[in-house]
Amino acid sequence: MSGYPPEIEQFHQTLCKLAGVESAISGVDDLSSVDAELLAATEYAHLPHAALLRTGGGLDNEVLIQFELVLQPSQEGWHALEFLGWFVRDCARGGRKIQLRPFALPPVTPYGGQLGHTLKFHLDLFVDGIEDSLAPALQVVSEINRSLELAISLYKMNQAQQ
Secondary structure: OOOOOHHHHHHHHHHHHEOOEEEEEEEEEEOOOOEHHHHHOHHHOOOOHHHHHHOOEOOOOOEEEEEEEEEOOOHHHHHHHHHHHHHHHHHHHOOOOEEEEEEOOOOEEOOEEOOOOOOEEEEEEEEOOOOOOOHHHHHHHHHHHHHHHHHHHHOOOEOOOO
């Protein structure tokens, strides 16, 4: 058992159907208490800084559902990234508060070099109006999942169909 809500687990599975996607994990952050000053702290490094700086921090009753993707360093990985880039842009054009962005750790640490080993991609989904339950946010994830499943099928982007 993954410990994720079914809607999130299903979206992970759909993302991993794309040829070139190695893995997907996710987390939820309540952005209501995040202000611009907090973004400098290490524990907030995963957050989408530019988006949050534009609003001075999180909005009231806003959550971020963040999906972290590891792509294969291959032609299939590039194709998956390009496909997801199009899909996310199309969702945003349709009114979803969603973005896809790269994420990496520093190239060198006191423990050695890590350049070439930490690149991941974050799919950031902002959902506002969340008060007592994540149910409305999970409904949004389900809707996006249905759209992605359809796009993968239409464009034959499945792992097995490549």
